[in-house]
Amino acid sequence: MTDNERSNSVGPVLRTGEVADAVIEAIQEDNPGRKFVIDDKVSYVRIETEGECIIRKETLSKYMGRPFSITELELDLTSFSGRVETTDNQIRFFLERSL
Amino acid sequence: MALLERNEWYDIARDTNWTPTYVSQENLFPPTMSDPYQIPIDEWETFDEPYKVSFREYVRTQREKDGSAYSVKAALSRSRFYDQACEGWASVLKLHYGTVALTEYQACQFQARMVRFGPSPSMRNMATFGMLDEMRHAQLQLFFPHELVHRDRQYDWAHEAAHTNNWAVIGGRHAMDDIMMCRDAVTGSLMVSFAFETGLTNLQMIGLSTDAANMGDFTFSNLITSIQSDEARHAQLGTPTIEIMVRNGYKEDAQKILDIAFWRVWRLFSVSVGIPMDYYIPLEQRHMSFKEFMHEWVNRQYVRQVEDLGLAKPWYWQHFLDDIENHHHCQQGGIWSWRPTVWWNPPGAVGPKERQWLEKKYPGWNDSYGTYWDVITENLLADREEKTHPECVPIICNMCQIPISNRPGKAWKARPYQFEHEGRRYNFCTEPCRWIFTTDPNRYKDHETIVDRMYSGEIQPPDLDGVLKYMGIGVVSEGGRDGYNYQWIEGFRSAAAE
Ligand SMILES: [Fe+2]
Ligand SMILES: [Fe+2]
Ligand SMILES: [Zn+2]
Numbered sequence: 001m002t003d004n005e006r007s008n009s010v011g012p013v014l015r016t017g018e019v020a021d022a023v024i025e026a027i028q029e030d031n032p033g034r035k036f037v038i039d040d041k042v043s044y045v046r047i048e049t050e051g052e053c054i055i056r057k058e059t060l061s062k063y064m065g066r067p068f069s070i071t072e073l074e075l076d077l078t079s080f081s082g083r084v085e086t087t088d089n090q091i092r093f094f095l096e097r098s099l
Numbered sequence: 100m101a102l103l104e105r106n107e108w109y110d111i112a113r114d115t116n117w118t119p120t121y122v123s124q125e126n127l128f129p130p131t132m133s134d135p136y137q138i139p140i141d142e143w144e145t146f147d148e149p150y151k152v153s154f155r156e157y158v159r160t161q162r163e164k165d166g167s168a169y170s171v172k173a174a175l176s177r178s179r180f181y182d183q184a185c186e187g188w189a190s191v192l193k194l195h196y197g198t199v200a201l202t203e204y205q206a207c208q209f210q211a212r213m214v215r216f217g218p219s220p221s222m223r224n225m226a227t228f229g230m231l232d233e234m235r236h237a238q239l240q241l242f243f244p245h246e247l248v249h250r251d252r253q254y255d256w257a258h259e260a261a262h263t264n265n266w267a268v269i270g271g272r273h274a275m276d277d278i279m280m281c282r283d284a285v286t287g288s289l290m291v292s293f294a295f296e297t298g299l300t301n302l303q304m305i306g307l308s309t310d311a312a313n314m315g316d317f318t319f320s321n322l323i324t325s326i327q328s329d330e331a332r333h334a335q336l337g338t339p340t341i342e343i344m345v346r347n348g349y350k351e352d353a354q355k356i357l358d359i360a361f362w363r364v365w366r367l368f369s370v371s372v373g374i375p376m377d378y379y380i381p382l383e384q385r386h387m388s389f390k391e392f393m394h395e396w397v398n399r400q401y402v403r404q405v406e407d408l409g410l411a412k413p414w415y416w417q418h419f420l421d422d423i424e425n426h427h428h429c430q431q432g433g434i435w436s437w438r439p440t441v442w443w444n445p446p447g448a449v450g451p452k453e454r455q456w457l458e459k460k461y462p463g464w465n466d467s468y469g470t471y472w473d474v475i476t477e478n479l480l481a482d483r484e485e486k487t488h489p490e491c492v493p494i495i496c497n498m499c500q501i502p503i504s505n506r507p508g509k510a511w512k513a514r515p516y517q518f519e520h521e522g523r524r525y526n527f528c529t530e531p532c533r534w535i536f537t538t539d540p541n542r543y544k545d546h547e548t549i550v551d552r553m554y555s556g557e558i559q560p561p562d563l564d565g566v567l568k569y570m571g572i573g574v575v576s577e578g579g580r581d582g583y584n585y586q587w588i589e590g591f592r593s594a595a596a597e
Pocket of ligand 2 (some may be wrong): 206233296333556
């Protein structure tokens with residue numbers, strides 16, 4: 001592995017569709033000021049921000065246009081970079097050891 | 100009536116530890132099944148799963164996942180997709196279902212071991228969902244190919260493969276027995292939840308979905324990503340286990356466990372995913388090369404997760420990088436040559452355009468692997484098909500059970516890495532396969548490769564027909580042939596004519 005492959009980018013990998021679209025909106029709102037990358041791979045989309053990435057239930061519900069729980073996100077959440085932590089109100093991707 | 104939020108009752112619900120009075124703690128959780136390190140129980144009680152779910156939530160979500168997967172399948176089975184799908188794609192599906200479907204039941208059994216013997220109550224709770232997940236995966240991947248069996252008997256290998264001694268199945272079984280079926284809950288959780296599920300399944304279940312979508316097979320694309328949405332959750336069983344091991348002085352053990360499992364699974368995936376991505380998927384539909392997918396999912400994503408837990412890349416990293424460039428190219432040549440021994444129809448598919456693509460993605464391909472295909476192409480152009488079938492028996496690795504090979508070219512580097520143990524000489528494909536054997540020779544020493552079984556008399560008669568029958572070929576279905584009936588050489592014929 002070359003060193004430029006090592007980064008502090010974290011975030012979800014989702015199946016493409018309405019949930020992924022809402023997540024993209026929600027992440028931008030919930031993680032202001034963080035570098036943000038979307039990598040669209042036809043059947044899935046990788047979304048990454050620098051260091052930490054939070055998706056709040058309320059923000060996600062707003063962009064889904066209906067009440068949407070963090071557990072429901074599992075329908076389309078196929079993987080993620082970094083580590084994960086879930087509560088009733090939010091899901092958070094992070095790293096403990098930043099480069 | 101208002102329901103409590105999950106976090107208000109979750110800790111109480113998952114705490115199912117008690118003090119046994121009729122039996123000792125050690126009888127209830129035997130170290131060989133549970134935790135051979137004997138890390139204190141109050142340490143295990145700190146196990147905090149990063150990805151939480153309640154049973155009520157689980158059932159609701161899974162119901163919705165299944166509803167969507169089955170309805171996409173129903174729509175596609177009414178279309179003519181599978182009538183028109185090319186043989187390359189059919190080979191991807193046959194290989195996938197044959198190797199994956201029943202492996203999911205093995206994964207289910209391993210999750211069940213964690214449910215019963217996991218030293219932490221949270222681990223047992225999460226593994227209960229994992230066990231149900233794996234049952235779902237097996238059933239989906241048995242049911243979906245079943246409707247294709249009437250078109251083509253080779254799809255029946257989804258059901259049958261695991262019950263045969265096909266050489267590819269022996270390889271898969273050896274690895275899965277090693278990392279899932281015969282490990283205690285703690286070791287297995289590192290091997291399965293972390294090295295296997297966090298590290299490598301993404302390649303097969305997400306990477307391949309991109310190619311599937313490009314092919315127009317939305318049933319398959321939807322199916323495998325739906326499966327992976329379960330994996331993303333239950334793979335999280337590994338993280339707290341690693342943290343607890345590291346904190347209790349077992350960092351080196353954790354590292355070794357991951358290194359063993361990662362290599363074992365890698366060798367299988369480079370065949371089962373690497374070959375389809377770079378050879379079976381028609382050129383126009385290939386999204387990225389296998390190597391590019393590997394960099395995305397392993398070199399970037401997985402390695403970073405390993406390092407964040409305080410562990411390191413495996414010691415054999417350089418061998419691994421080298422293997423990404425080579426192993427599946429070697430095995431594409433080998434499997435194609437031995438096509439009558441497999442249950443799919445591997446396309447050679449190295450016409451002029453494909454070779455250009457391979458050279459671009461893997462610089463140097465033409466001067467090495469290309470020279471091997473030159474000879475085959477020449478024979479096919481001259482109507483000497485019989486010369487494209489090998490006459491000698493390969494040497495099989497005593498660990499991964501895959502033929503020993505290496506990059507061809509001016510200097511052909513194939514050689515076995517050997518090890519003597521109790522008077523028997525073992526051959527290995529690489530340094531890491533040999534290393535794994537030396538970590539525990541007693542564990543591995545009695546296993547016989549398919550070729551050993553020819554010489555030991557287990558396979559009767561010990562000739563090609565006997566071996567094919569032993570492997571289930573001609574029994575479950577006919578064996579393989581070139582997927583495109585050698586059409587891919589036509590580009591060379593027309594170039595020669597000009
Ligand atoms: Fe699974
Ligand atoms: Fe799994
Ligand atoms: Zn090997």
